[in-house]
Amino acid sequence: MSETPVRERILAAVLHIIGTDGIAAVTNRRIAAQAEVSLGSITYHFPSQTDLLRDALLGFVTDETARLTDLAEQYRDKGLSLQDAAALTEQVVRDLAFDAERMAPFELYIQAGRDPALRAAADQCFAAYDTLTVTILEALGVPNAATVAPPMVATIAGLQLRRLATGTDGQDVSAAIMMLIGGAMLAQQPPPT
Template sequence: MTAGTARERILRAVLQVIGTDGVAAVTNRRVAADARVSLGSITYHFPTRTDMLRDALLGFVTAETTRLTDLAESYRDRGLSVADAAALTERVVGDLGWSAERLAPFELYIQAGRDPALRQAADDCFAAYDHLTVTILDALGVPDASTVAPTLVATVAGLQLRRVATGVPQDISAAILRLLVPAP
């Protein structure tokens, strides 16, 4: 039996299904089989499919927020160079890996565009990335970091999405350096 409560196993299974086959593949039967729980457990824990999708995204957000907050705080008040910041960005992206569970949020972000019930969870996830970015930009002395951060987060997310779509790794740190350092 897989470790964790039935609810935790269900949420991990939802992310796995989404990451491998997309949101459309999330059915109660499929999730129950993958989570090794009864079909009744699905409806007991999640009255609707939207509840299940939202809670899966929120679970990802919670874990990601904790990870990014810890990382941001470890860099607060440190002297960072732009190269250090770019390397840190590369580390954050590299830590994500490309497992199905890490691909699932991209699918869920798209689904949030279709389903308003998922939008707050998606917003919370982007807020965690923005917080880390603002912390790094503040350490670099970038003026108006809070207005620049969403653009940098969107750039990194776009490069990640491009990598997913093409299979070609993107040099994210080089892209960040080009954005932050004016050309000579």
């Protein structure tokens, strides 16, 4: 039996099942088998499937945001240019393997569109990504970072979804980031007189 706490094993199992076979495949029996826990432990920790799905999504994003924050901190004092930061972001995006656990959030975001009980969790997830992006953009000196962050997060997520759906790696994340930043900088310039 694993040393990992039961609750964490359950959430990891939920992400794996969703990423492998979709939300419809999430059953207590399947979770119990995947997590190697008793059926009763699932309902003890999560009274409803919505609680399970919400906590799985929030847990993934918390871990992912911490990982990306640590990565950003490694480069904070390296004097990266905007171009270098965009290229680094593209490399990070390309290096992500689409294992089941990384596919699951896309399914959960779609489910949040159907299930109002999950929308607050999805909103928290995107807010966490926005906050991380604002921090990075401000460190790079990008004006209006709070305005640029949501479209940047949406662009990267959209390109990732496209990559997942098509199986191709043809998107230029770096170019998309530079277009968004360039647009933000143009918006800062005073209008011609």
